[in-house]
Amino acid sequence: MRFLAQAVHRSFRKVEHCADWMTGAAGPIFVLLCCALVSIGMWTFFTSMFINLAPLPPSIQHLFNTHSPAHIILGLTSAIAEHPWQMIRWFTILFACFFIVYSIGYHYYMAVKEPSGSVLEGLSEALGERRNGPGSELWWSRYRRRAVRESILAARQAKRRKFGSQSSRTSNGDLNGRNSAAHGLLNDNTSISSNSISDAEVQRVEDGEDLWVHVKMCHKCQRVPLWKALACLPPELRAIERSLRSKRPLSASYLVDEPELLDDATRGESAEDVRRWLGAEAENLVPPPKPERTHHCSICDTCILKFDHHCPWLNQCVGIGNERYFVLFMVWLSIGCTVVVFSGWKTVRKAVSFDPWEFPYTPRLFPLLTFALCAIMGFALAVMAAWQLLIIGWGETSVENSDNTHYRELSKRKGLSFSNVYDLGFMHNLALYFNIGPFSHHSIFTILAPWRIEPYSDGWHFAKKMGMSGRHEGVNPEEELTDDEVERDDAHPLAK
Ligand SMILES: [Zn+2]
Ligand SMILES: [Zn+2]
Numbered sequence: 001m002r003f004l005a006q007a008v009h010r011s012f013r014k015v016e017h018c019a020d021w022m023t024g025a026a027g028p029i030f031v032l033l034c035c036a037l038v039s040i041g042m043w044t045f046f047t048s049m050f051i052n053l054a055p056l057p058p059s060i061q062h063l064f065n066t067h068s069p070a071h072i073i074l075g076l077t078s079a080i081a082e083h084p085w086q087m088i089r090w091f092t093i094l095f096a097c098f099f100i101v102y103s104i105g106y107h108y109y110m111a112v113k114e115p116s117g118s119v120l121e122g123l124s125e126a127l128g129e130r131r132n133g134p135g136s137e138l139w140w141s142r143y144r145r146r147a148v149r150e151s152i153l154a155a156r157q158a159k160r161r162k163f164g165s166q167s168s169r170t171s172n173g174d175l176n177g178r179n180s181a182a183h184g185l186l187n188d189n190t191s192i193s194s195n196s197i198s199d200a201e202v203q204r205v206e207d208g209e210d211l212w213v214h215v216k217m218c219h220k221c222q223r224v225p226l227w228k229a230l231a232c233l234p235p236e237l238r239a240i241e242r243s244l245r246s247k248r249p250l251s252a253s254y255l256v257d258e259p260e261l262l263d264d265a266t267r268g269e270s271a272e273d274v275r276r277w278l279g280a281e282a283e284n285l286v287p288p289p290k291p292e293r294t295h296h297c298s299i300c301d302t303c304i305l306k307f308d309h310h311c312p313w314l315n316q317c318v319g320i321g322n323e324r325y326f327v328l329f330m331v332w333l334s335i336g337c338t339v340v341v342f343s344g345w346k347t348v349r350k351a352v353s354f355d356p357w358e359f360p361y362t363p364r365l366f367p368l369l370t371f372a373l374c375a376i377m378g379f380a381l382a383v384m385a386a387w388q389l390l391i392i393g394w395g396e397t398s399v400e401n402s403d404n405t406h407y408r409e410l411s412k413r414k415g416l417s418f419s420n421v422y423d424l425g426f427m428h429n430l431a432l433y434f435n436i437g438p439f440s441h442h443s444i445f446t447i448l449a450p451w452r453i454e455p456y457s458d459g460w461h462f463a464k465k466m467g468m469s470g471r472h473e474g475v476n477p478e479e480e481l482t483d484d485e486v487e488r489d490d491a492h493p494l495a496k
Contacts, residue, residue, distance in 0.1 A: 041373065042101060044366040045340055048359040053343040054093040057083040100336050106450035107329035114452075116319030117305040117459050119288055120224065120232050123321045143458040144234075148205045149439045150432055150456075150463035152197050154424035205466070212470050213237060213460050215289050218303045220296040220483060223285035227278050231271040233289060234460050238269075242277065291460045293422075295399055296483045305459025308397040320459040324434055327392070328447075330385040337378025344371045392433045395423035403481050404472075411474030419473035421464045432456050432463055 056064075060079045063072055080087050117123050205211060213234060230238055275282045288303065290296075295307035297317045306320035318326045347367045350358070357364050391401045404420055411418040423429060431437030435456040436444045442453055456463075464470055471477060 037373065040366055041340070041370045044362055044370040045344070046097075048347045048362045048367055049340065049344040049370075050094070050097065052346045053097075053339070054090045056090060057086050059083070097339065100332060100339065103332040103450050104329065104336055107325045107332055110325035110452065111318070111322045111329050112314050112316065114322040114325060116307075116317040116323075117321035117455075118300075118319075119218075119221075119290065119294060119303040119305060119459075120228065122232070123305075123455070123458065143456070144206065144211075144461045145202055146439050146456055147461045147463040148202050148211055149197050150424065150428065150437075151211060151466055152201060152205060153438065154428050154463070155466040157425065157428075209469050210466050211461065211464055214292045214470060215460075216482075217287040218290040218294075218296050218483075219287050220298070221288050221290075221301070221303055224288050225282060226284045226286050227271065227275040227282040229286050229288050230278070231274045234458075235269075238274070245278070245281075293397070293400070293462065294459070306397060306457070307399060309399070320455050320457060323397075324453065324455065327385065327388050327433075330381055330388065334378050334382040334385050337374040337381065340370060340374040341378055344374070347371075389430070393426040393429050395420055395429040406481065407472060407475040407479075410479060414474070416474040418475060419465070419468070421468050421470060421472050422462055424463055424465060428463075 055061075057079070059082060060076070063075045063079055066072070115121065115123060213236075215233075215237065230241055233241065290303050291305065293306045294303050296303050297307060297310050299310045300317055304317045304319040306323070308318040308323055308326075310317045311326070314322075314326065316322075344367060347359075348371045351364050351367045388398075391398065394401070396404055400420075400422075404418065408418045424432070428437075431440070431444075433456075434447055435453050436442050436446060440456065446453060472480070
C-alpha cells in the first residue's frame with residue numbers, strides 16, 4: 001500500500017515537471033502558441049462579436065458599408081451628431097472591453113514578473129523594501145504596525161458584534177478567551193464605534209505575544225552561512241539571537257521562539273554588521289529560517305513566504321509577492337471569457353448556418369474556435385477564481401485550506417473546535433489580501449486599477465486573532481503539519 005502511494009506520488013511529480021518544462025524549457029513555443037490564440041481571440045471578438053454587444057446606429061453602419069474612405073470621413077461627423085447618446089454608449093463599451101483586455105495582460109505580466117517572495121531574497125527591490133541596513137527598521141515597522149492595527153480593529157468588531165446582538169451568541173466556548181482579549185483592547189478611553197487606534201494600544205499589542213512571529217528552520221532548503229540566515233530575520237528576532245549568542249556563543253539551534261524587546265543595536269544593521277558580530281561562527285552552514293505560512297517548493301527548491309502553490313503557467317510559485325496579481329488575473333480572464341460567450345453566440349450561430357458570411361475580415365472558423373475556448377476556459381477559471389476568493393475570505397491559502405480541514409477533524413475528535421488564527425472575518429481578510437481598507441494607503445477602488453500594489457505583509461508579520469498567542473485554536477503546535485508529511489506542490493489543481 002505504501003509502495004503504491006509512493007508510485008502514485010512519483011507519477012504526479014512527473015506530470016508536474018512536464019508542465020514545468022512546457023512553460024520553462026519549451027517556454028518560447030508555449031508563449032508563441034498562447035500569443036497566437038489570444039491574438040486570434042481578440043481579432044475575432046473586435047471584428048465580429050463586438051457588434052452584437054454595441055450595435056452602431058444604422059446610418060453609420062450604412063456609411064461603413066459604402067467601403068469608400070472619402071464617404072466615411074465626410075459623413076462621420078454628421079452621423080455621430082445625429083445619435084450622440086448611442087455613440088457615447090458605443091465608445092463606453094469599447095473602452096470597457098479594451099480595459100478588460102489590458103487588465104488581463106497586466107495582471108498576468110505582474111504575476112510572472114513580481115517575485116513570489118523567497119525567505120532569503122524577500123519581496124522586491126522595486127519599492128526599496130530593505131531587509132537590513134539603514135532605514136530597514138522603518139520598513140519593518142510599517143508592515144508590523146499595519147498587522148497590529150488590523151488585528152485590533154477586527155477584535156473590536158468581533159466584540160461589538162457579540163455585545164450588539166446577544167441573540168447571535170455563539171456556542172463556541174473557545175471564543176471567550178479571544179473576546180476577553182478584545183475587551184482588554186477596549187479600554188475606558190476608546191469608543192467602540194471608533195476606528196482610531198492609539199499608539200499606546202499598538203505598542204501594547206506589538207510587545208505582547210499575540211502577533212509574535214513563529215519561525216522554524218527548513219531542512220529541505222540548501223544550507224546557508226549563518227550570517228545570511230540571521231541577516232534575513234526581522235530585527236526583533238535577530239536581537240534575541242544576538243543577546244543569546246553574547247551569553248552562550250555555541251547554541252545548537254539558532255532560532256528562539258520567545259518574545260523579547262528589540263535591542264537598539266540590532267536596528268538598521270547591515271548583513272556585514274551581522275557577519276562581524278558573529279565572528280568565527282559566521283560561515284557555519286545552517287538550514288535557512290522558515291517563518292509561519294512559509295512552505296518549501298520542491299520545483300523552485302526554495303522556501304516561499306505565504307506559499308499558495310507552484311503554478312506551471314506562471315513558471316514560478318504563487319506567494320506573498322504575486323498572489324494578488326494571480327487572483328486578479330483569474331478574475332479578469334473569467335470576466336473576459338464571459339463577455340465573449342455572451343456577445344459571441346449570435347456570431348457562432350451565423351457561422352454554423354448556410355447563410356452568406358457577413359464578416360469579410362474574419363475567417364468563419366475563428367468565432368467557433370474563440371467561442372469554444374472561452375466557454376470551456378471561462379467556466380473553469382470562474383470556478384477556480386470563486387474558490388480562491390472564498391478561501392481568501394476565510395483567511396487561508398490553498399495549502400492552509402487542506403491543512404485546516406485536517407486540523408478541524410483532529411480537534412473535533414478531541415472535542416474541541418478549530419479556529420484559524422489568521423481569520424479576522426471575511427471582509428477583513430479580503431481587504432488585507434488586496435491591501436485595501438482602513439489602514440492601507442490604497443483606496444478600495446484600486447482593486448480595479450491595473451497598477452502595482454505591495455502586499456500588506458512582509459511575509460513574516462501577519463494580522464492575527466487576538467487572545468490566541470498567535471497560534472491556531474484546537475490544535476497543538478506539535479500536531480501542525482509541516483512539509484515533511486505533505487508534498488505542498490500537489491495541493492492546487494493548477495499545479496497538476
Ligand atoms: Zn525550504
Ligand atoms: Zn515553486
